[in-house]
Amino acid sequence: MMSLDLSCPLPISDYPQVVLAHGGGGSLTAQLIDKMFGPAFSNPLLDARHDGAVFESHGGRLAFTTDSHVVTPLFFPGGDIGSLSVNGTVNDLAMCGARPLHLSAGFILEEGFPMEALWRIVQSMRRAAEVAQVQIVTGDTKVVDRGKGDGVFITTSGVGVIEHGLTIAPSEVRPGDVVILSGDIGRHGVAILTARESLAFETTVESDCASLAAPTLGLLEAGVEVHCLRDLTRGGLATAAVEIAETSGLRIDLEETAIPVLDGVRGACEILGLDPLYMANEGRLVAFVRAEDAARAIEVLRSHPVGRQSSVIGSVAEGDRGLVTLRTGLGTSRIVTMLSGEQLPRIC
Amino acid sequence: MRFVDEYRDAESVHRCARAIARATTRPWTLMEICGGQTHAIVRFGIDELLPEGLRLVHGPGCPVCVTPVELIDKAVEIARRPGVILCSFGDMLRVPGTRGDLFTAKAEGGDVRVVYSPLDALRIAQETPDREVVFFAIGFETTAPANAMAVHQAHRLGVGNFSVLVSHVLVPPAMEAILGEPDNRVQGFLAAGHVCAVMGREEYEPIAQRWGVPIVITGFEPLDILRGVLRCVEMLEAGQPGVDNQYARSVRDEGNVHAQRLMRQVFRIIPRKWRGIGLIPRSGYGLRPRYAGLDAEARFGVAGMTAEESTECISGQILRGVKRPHECPAFGTRCHPEHPLGAPMVSTEGACAAYYRHRRFARSEA
Numbered sequence: 211m212m213s214l215d216l217s218c219p220l221p222i223s224d225y226p227q228v229v230l231a232h233g234g235g236g237s238l239t240a241q242l243i244d245k246m247f248g249p250a251f252s253n254p255l256l257d258a259r260h261d262g263a264v265f266e267s268h269g270g271r272l273a274f275t276t277d278s279h280v281v282t283p284l285f286f287p288g289g290d291i292g293s294l295s296v297n298g299t300v301n302d303l304a305m306c307g308a309r310p311l312h313l314s315a316g317f318i319l320e321e322g323f324p325m326e327a328l329w330r331i332v333q334s335m336r337r338a339a340e341v342a343q344v345q346i347v348t349g350d351t352k353v354v355d356r357g358k359g360d361g362v363f364i365t366t367s368g369v370g371v372i373e374h375g376l377t378i379a380p381s382e383v384r385p386g387d388v389v390i391l392s393g394d395i396g397r398h399g400v401a402i403l404t405a406r407e408s409l410a411f412e413t414t415v416e417s418d419c420a421s422l423a424a425p426t427l428g429l430l431e432a433g434v435e436v437h438c439l440r441d442l443t444r445g446g447l448a449t450a451a452v453e454i455a456e457t458s459g460l461r462i463d464l465e466e467t468a469i470p471v472l473d474g475v476r477g478a479c480e481i482l483g484l485d486p487l488y489m490a491n492e493g494r495l496v497a498f499v500r501a502e503d504a505a506r507a508i509e510v511l512r513s514h515p516v517g518r519q520s521s522v523i524g525s526v527a528e529g530d531r532g533l534v535t536l537r538t539g540l541g542t543s544r545i546v547t548m549l550s551g552e553q554l555p556r557i558c
Numbered sequence: 559m560r561f562v563d564e565y566r567d568a569e570s571v572h573r574c575a576r577a578i579a580r581a582t583t584r585p586w587t588l589m590e591i592c593g594g595q596t597h598a599i600v601r602f603g604i605d606e607l608l609p610e611g612l613r614l615v616h617g618p619g620c621p622v623c624v625t626p627v628e629l630i631d632k633a634v635e636i637a638r639r640p641g642v643i644l645c646s647f648g649d650m651l652r653v654p655g656t657r658g659d660l661f662t663a664k665a666e667g668g669d670v671r672v673v674y675s676p677l678d679a680l681r682i683a684q685e686t687p688d689r690e691v692v693f694f695a696i697g698f699e700t701t702a703p704a705n706a707m708a709v710h711q712a713h714r715l716g717v718g719n720f721s722v723l724v725s726h727v728l729v730p731p732a733m734e735a736i737l738g739e740p741d742n743r744v745q746g747f748l749a750a751g752h753v754c755a756v757m758g759r760e761e762y763e764p765i766a767q768r769w770g771v772p773i774v775i776t777g778f779e780p781l782d783i784l785r786g787v788l789r790c791v792e793m794l795e796a797g798q799p800g801v802d803n804q805y806a807r808s809v810r811d812e813g814n815v816h817a818q819r820l821m822r823q824v825f826r827i828i829p830r831k832w833r834g835i836g837l838i839p840r841s842g843y844g845l846r847p848r849y850a851g852l853d854a855e856a857r858f859g860v861a862g863m864t865a866e867e868s869t870e871c872i873s874g875q876i877l878r879g880v881k882r883p884h885e886c887p888a889f890g891t892r893c894h895p896e897h898p899l900g901a902p903m904v905s906t907e908g909a910c911a912a913y914y915r916h917r918r919f920a921r922s923e924a
Contacts, residue, residue, distance in 0.1 A: 227665040231652075237896055407674060473559050480562060482674075483594075485601075540571050540780060542603025544916040549895075 235444030288416030308370030399489030565779030593620030615879030758813025
């Protein structure tokens with residue numbers, strides 16, 4: 211009878227209840243996936259731990275992904291929950307190397323939510339879908355009692371088709387690969403933070419919220435041998451790099467001076483004691499390609515407005531499994547780790 | 559970015575590092591007081607630029623780290639009371655007490671909110687008159703003026719549903735406590751620039767004279783820190799204790815007299831317990847009797863709560879600079895940021911967390 215008890219122990223004993231950091235995209239989120247969702251649902255597609263699942267179907271390959279969106283405030287400089295919900299799923303498909311085709315949209319609405327605001331969100335989704343060249347083909351609506359939601363929650367799922375023979379995944383990263391970043395980091399996190407906390411800075415930082423489908427399809431159409439793609443979301447560049455280093459079992463060395471950060475983002479981070487490396491993004495990606503493909507990849511990425519600032523920010527090496535190092539502007543180096551939850555502003 | 563880039567310029571930094579190497583003829587141990595400086599040292603790898611034998615140890619200047627465990631327990635207890643909104647600075651939420659942290663209190667239904675200023679907490683109190691709003695007023699002389707202002711305003715405006723859980727600590731008594739320990743290794747200090755911007759340099763003069771140590775008021779950028787180190791080494795090598803100000807762009811000799819006046823009006827100096835160090839006489843602030851009505855400990859009846867610290871955590875030795883984080887047997891094994899045994903592993907300013915985040919590869923060294 212003991213075996214019955216031991217077969218299903220509560221896998222996470224550190225916290226008897228869910229805390230916010232479990233959704234922060236850091237190591238507590240990873241723990242939830244590693245210990246609870248992963249083992250419970252384990253299968254080869256899920257275990258690949260990519261932004262979406264890629265599978266064979268009727269002679270072709272498809273990518274499938276889902277993403278839930280909860281954001282406060284619903285409207286922020288550079289976007290809103292509508293554009294976020296479309297671009298989030300589009301980007302997850304794009305990171306599988308897929309051409310995004312169809313999206314579903316599930317709305318959880320709170321009783322009393324203004325119809326006018328909902329209309330603005332829906333229009334924003336329509337525009338984002340047009341830009342990304344996807345169609346929202348199915349959906350669902352639920353309304354919860356006042357006080358039991360936060361205005362609007364949106365879950366989108368998406369299907370895309372893979373039109374090439376490459377496998378694009380962290381496991382494909384090779385020693386000698388270079389890391390290309392598609393633009394400056396940290397804008398979305400700062401835009402949300404300043405809007406949420408009504409912090410007034412000299413310049414308004416706009417979210418980078420955008421579809422990354424066009425630049426990634428551009429890379430593939432140009433024949434660049436892409437090994438891995440990852441859009442930078444919660445947890446920022448640091449978290450993405452650590453996840454890929456850990457999954458690939460390789461070391462990633464980044465150059466701090468090569469990573470562009472907008473002055474407004476740097477300023478806000480300096481004041482609040484936050485690190486741009488961990489700030490959220492919604493329209494930036496890292497691409498791992500062979501060194502000999504780097505110049506061509508950058509040329510392709512820079513031909514798209516969202517990739518204009520693309521540059522090589524680091525490289526991949528063997529050894530020190532899962533380690534990410536950062537060479538500072540002073541020539542010293544430090545290691546980059548995952549945060550346990552969201553970044554918390556420092557006291558003084 | 560002005561006021562930042564020029565203090566991170568690689569050439570200036572390396573020039574200063576070379577000057578330090580030239581000035582150093584024997585081993586010295588310096589302590590940077592402030593957690594913000596510890597964070598910068600580790601983030602920019604500044605210790606890698608120092609000559610062998612010149613050692614930086616990390617002082618007790620992280621407000622999160624030195625807040626005693628029983629005060630965390632009091633905050634958690636208050637946060638669990640119905641009708642309470644507990645407002646705190648962000649990195650206080652993850653600090654473990656003996657009965658969980660504020661994040662857990664929040665998950666259990668407590669209304670715990672992160673604020674960026676105590677005046678935000680006061681505003682929440684004014685906007686929600688049917689709730690009790692408590693601000694967790696921690697920190698050094700740096701956060702004390704704004705906290706004093708919130709108390710003063712609440713008192714003046716008669717905001718009856720606002721109170722403060724005060725845990726203010728002061729830097730100079732901690733420096734003397736460190737110097738007075740029989741196992742003290744610290745030979746010179748980099749004083750915390752922000753604290754001195756408020757308090758000025760005067761109170762450091764007697765410490766420098768009494769203990770014969772150099773104290774250099776230092777900023778937070780790489781070049782600031784290296785200039786502070788250089789000056790400290792020069793004074794040590796020359797056998798000239800005293801106080802010097804390397805952060806003159808922010809620190810005036812007299813400090814901020816308006817802030818000091820407000821602090822004196824609201825707070826009185828009391829003994830305070832420091833996490834990992836213990837009770838230090840005259841080392842903190844408490845509310846003056848005039849503002850006793852705003853004292854959350856009395857209002858919620860938690861003044862008598864006490865708690866013992868984890869015996870496994872050697873934070874006292876870390877905070878006094880006797881040991882470095884990776885010399886702790888629990889470092890990175892039983893104690894890591896998701897599961898901190900003590901506060902220095904929680905805050906990004908905490909020495910242990912800074913080492914863990916940026917220095918894991920150095921764990922086997924030294």
